[in-house]
Amino acid sequence: MTGTLSSKHPDLECVTRDDIAAMDPRERVNFVNSLPGFKSLILVGTRNGAGLPNLSIISTAIHLGSDPPLLGMICRPAKVERHTYENIKETGTYTFNHVHESFYPQAHQTSARYPREISEFTSTGLTEFHHPEVTAPFVAEANLRIALKLVETLPVQANGVTLLVGEVIHVFYPTAIRERDGYLDLGEAGTIAGAGLDAYYRANRLDRLSYAKPDRPLTSLERGIGDPEASPPIR
Numbered sequence: 139m140t141g142t143l144s145s146k147h148p149d150l151e152c153v154t155r156d157d158i159a160a161m162d163p164r165e166r167v168n169f170v171n172s173l174p175g176f177k178s179l180i181l182v183g184t185r186n187g188a189g190l191p192n193l194s195i196i197s198t199a200i201h202l203g204s205d206p207p208l209l210g211m212i213c214r215p216a217k218v219e220r221h222t223y224e225n226i227k228e229t230g231t232y233t234f235n236h237v238h239e240s241f242y243p244q245a246h247q248t249s250a251r252y253p254r255e256i257s258e259f260t261s262t263g264l265t266e267f268h269h270p271e272v273t274a275p276f277v278a279e280a281n282l283r284i285a286l287k288l289v290e291t292l293p294v295q296a297n298g299v300t301l302l303v304g305e306v307i308h309v310f311y312p313t314a315i316r317e318r319d320g321y322l323d324l325g326e327a328g329t330i331a332g333a334g335l336d337a338y339y340r341a342n343r344l345d346r347l348s349y350a351k352p353d354r355p356l357t358s359l360e361r362g363i364g365d366p367e368a369s370p371p372i373r
């Protein structure tokens with residue numbers, strides 16, 4: 139039953155596992171997709187073995203580790219055709235392109251179920267960008283573009299989704315967004331954030347803080363420079 143939680147939080151609603159099970163399916167999708175908070179929005183560029191391009195929005199990109207540089211993404215269960223997943227399995231190569239404020243409606247439109255032979259680049263008006271060393275297509279409108287190589291496929295038994303583990307092979311970004319300690323200012327890049335499955339947000343940086351230590355007070359890092367104690371990055 140939906141209701142108030144306790145006397146400690148009299149103003150908060152409480153929804154239980156049973157309430158979630160009883161929700162209308164659309165409402166459940168919207169509700170549960172809101173729970174992880176703001177998410178990164180990425181357009182995944184792929185090509186099938188015959189060279190046909192595909193583009194699909196995802197919001198499940200995660201950092202798995204920096205050395206080796208690994209990013210994850212979740213693919214939904216293959217109950218219907220999943221072109222992105224099929225293409226990645228077939229070619230082992232894909233691109234992540236950050237969604238920018240200037241093209242979020244086109245990015246959203248890539249979630250439509252287009253037939254395999256229809257390119258979402260053509261249907262949405264986004265532009266393919268080719269790099270000679272990367273077979274998968276990039277999105278020319280994206281400021282931050284990453285080429286990945288599939289290194290592991292992990293099925294999640296609980297619900298049939300798959301975690302794809304990709305190794306970062308190339309990263310392309312505007313010089314001005316990289317701070318001296320390696321941090322990329324995504325706000326400056328114009329990367330937006332997502333919530334649920336259809337909400338798009340502008341990101342405004344509040345601060346960057348010093349490395350937290352038990353015996354040292356936090357300090358605010360100088361904008362554009364990053365952590366003054368970090369070694370200068372090797373370019």
Ligand SMILES: Cc1cc2nc3c(=O)[nH]c(=O)nc-3n(C[C@H](O)[C@H](O)[C@H](O)COP(=O)(O)O)c2cc1C
Binds near residue numbers: 219334335
């Ligand atoms: C905001 C948003 C986020 C999405 N995130 C994911 C995701 O993380 N993983 C996934 O498999 N599908 C996700 N989807 C659904 C895919 O975009 C959709 O299934 C698309 O049709 C897949 O295209 P494809 O068959 O060409 O790969 C998302 C859709 C939207 C609108």
